[in-house]
Amino acid sequence: MKAEILTIGDELLRGEIVDTNKSFLADRLLGLDIETHFQTSVRDDPPAMIDAFQRAASRSDITLVSGGLGPTRDDLTAAVLAEAFGLELLLDEATLETIRSFFRSRSREMTENNASQARFPKGADILPNPLGTAPGFSITQGSTRFFCLPGVPNEMTLMMDEQVMPRIESARGEGVAVRARLLRTFGMGESTLDDELKDIAASGDVSLGFRTSFPDNYLRPLARAASAEQAEAALDRVCDAIRQRLGPLVYGEDQQTLDAVVGQMLAERGMTIAVAESCTGGLIATRITDNPGSSAYFAGGVIAYSDAAKSALLGVPAAALEEHGAVSDPVVRAMAEGVRERFDVDIGIATTGISGPDGGTDSKPVGLVHIALAREGATYAESFVFRMDRARHRLLTSQIALDWVRRTLLDVELVGPKWAQR
């Protein structure tokens, strides 16, 4: 099946927003093993929209349209699509009633524009929108089946998953099911992963894709089978084999971020954590507290940018700072132990380094970073040199620190990424 994606809206063509809908939709199609051949964006402009609809009908099997379903004068998708193919525009009473009750329940006045959202091209299959007043619709014209969705991302994503994906699957008919998963790994480069998993990738009904999202590498097994159950079973088999092979390098699946995984593990174990950050400047704490409910396991932290703060708030010995400097093994250890003790938590983590672009010396170059983890009875520390820009340096450092917490809880060796230079 050949797909294309069409997004509609002046704001896209003016560059006012980055169009993330396209990559989301393309990714979902790929999950069904459907390649997107064209992506087009046009303004809220009938001639351009008509041209785009007609071209899609002549060249693609599936066309996903996003935008132009709202209640304003600019929202023209249903009317213009009807015009493009000489179809009548019909009022759908059930949709109108849904919109009416939406406004009633909020004690708001419904306008004529809102009512226009209940008009669809004759023959359209209406796609409910549980999050807004703009329903979508689907209709076949020429060689293509159009799926028209709102442009609002959370409405669009939900409707893609709940309304569109099952219809595409069932249109394929009996005997073809495709399922995909994302395994998130940290610590091994893409070519090494490729090498390690060569035999698994080559074993039959599941194909294995790779994707990089700094500092992680994602694996994307995709299974084709006669039924959804068989495809899921094949994925289970391959994911188990990959996890067995890679061990703790796999930290999560699909949307699970490393900070969310670490948070869940801490919560499950009833354990607590605190952070002492110098070069990461609060990024580790920010990532931990991005997750709702983090107060159950996160006590807090100290951002110790200055030497004085390292001494006064974390108890780093002045002698260590003087003798070894702030970016050093003794100091990072004292920071991790100090924050663990002061916050009275199970695990303390610490970072100190030179994220750049300035501040390096011959013996301590830009990119040098020390990371430490202190737990009951033991402190582990290691240093790395990462030659990359400031933002990536901070992100990678935070990722190693969080990964060490995960590894500590799993009781496996604390290691840095295999591709990192010591």
Add this chain to the structure above:
Amino acid sequence: MKAEILTIGDELLRGEIVDTNKSFLADRLLGLDIETHFQTSVRDDPPAMIDAFQRAASRSDITLVSGGLGPTRDDLTAAVLAEAFGLELLLDEATLETIRSFFRSRSREMTENNASQARFPKGADILPNPLGTAPGFSITQGSTRFFCLPGVPNEMTLMMDEQVMPRIESARGEGVAVRARLLRTFGMGESTLDDELKDIAASGDVSLGFRTSFPDNYLRPLARAASAEQAEAALDRVCDAIRQRLGPLVYGEDQQTLDAVVGQMLAERGMTIAVAESCTGGLIATRITDNPGSSAYFAGGVIAYSDAAKSALLGVPAAALEEHGAVSDPVVRAMAEGVRERFDVDIGIATTGISGPDGGTDSKPVGLVHIALAREGATYAESFVFRMDRARHRLLTSQIALDWVRRTLLDVELVGPKWAQR
């Protein structure tokens, strides 16, 4: 002038990366008052590329192409564009020599593929790429002038600004110059801004656009004049009038973030700051330390998620915590004063609140936040209720806190956003 943007690459059509090039290019064109009518993405696939090139040549005055200029087999832009219009592909000796010396200077072997980057359609104007081995080119076919740029964002953006923009301007001929600026404001809603600036927006040769980027609102004056100098002078005039009208609501121009502005002001004054964060969980510190050189003015901070941390590390009286709770005026004041004293800095800022989605009560609902700023001799605090998701709640809270630092340094009133609910 009617423009279109064409991006090329399998990775875009597979949804592996979000295509930010398109919004960048559209925004730059808008800076010259040129509207983009179409955006298209196609795979590294000659028939699809030929179709896209030929359509562009039939409908647009300017076509910006990004991608497909690298040294791999997938990089087909020059060859396929030549094929689309029946042009010869010619080797450019000067470019070949530049590529050769690039490899010589890095002691790396040059491959035949690299040499292919020196072949261009006959008649092309070559656009130097100071950051990589892939030069761009420009050529006119049909009604359109193509500008072909690499897909790598930092190379593409530099070449757009240095090579493409001046050529578009000079192609317009004498007597037409367009210039635009972005004024960044925080604290007033878009419709109020529109109202406040109505007379300025209506005054002649400068048009005023609005754009929202939560939690900020940007103003975008655009001037058309007979020369670049006149356009710049008109912009100066309008920007001065806007700044006079809005006062401290305008915090920066173009790419200046609020944290960068605050950092620069602190550095200029030789002043220092520390943060005590509860609900923002390190976000304010992260934003401050995103900026290189922040160690000159940022001493550090305490992330006091737990009550114990608020007492032990910031000296918040246990009685205040017990009587008023952690999310309260006395506590946020004590946090700001405590961090100021402990880090021995000029300004201490503090946040405590309920970012949600859970944790609210009747008297302290989800969304409640207290913010404080302590300086020599005075502490200022205020509370707000922001009904929005966790990520926005944290971002907005951090923005107010940073804006208060700026307002303190400007010696103007500390206020929250006018659209905020107390």
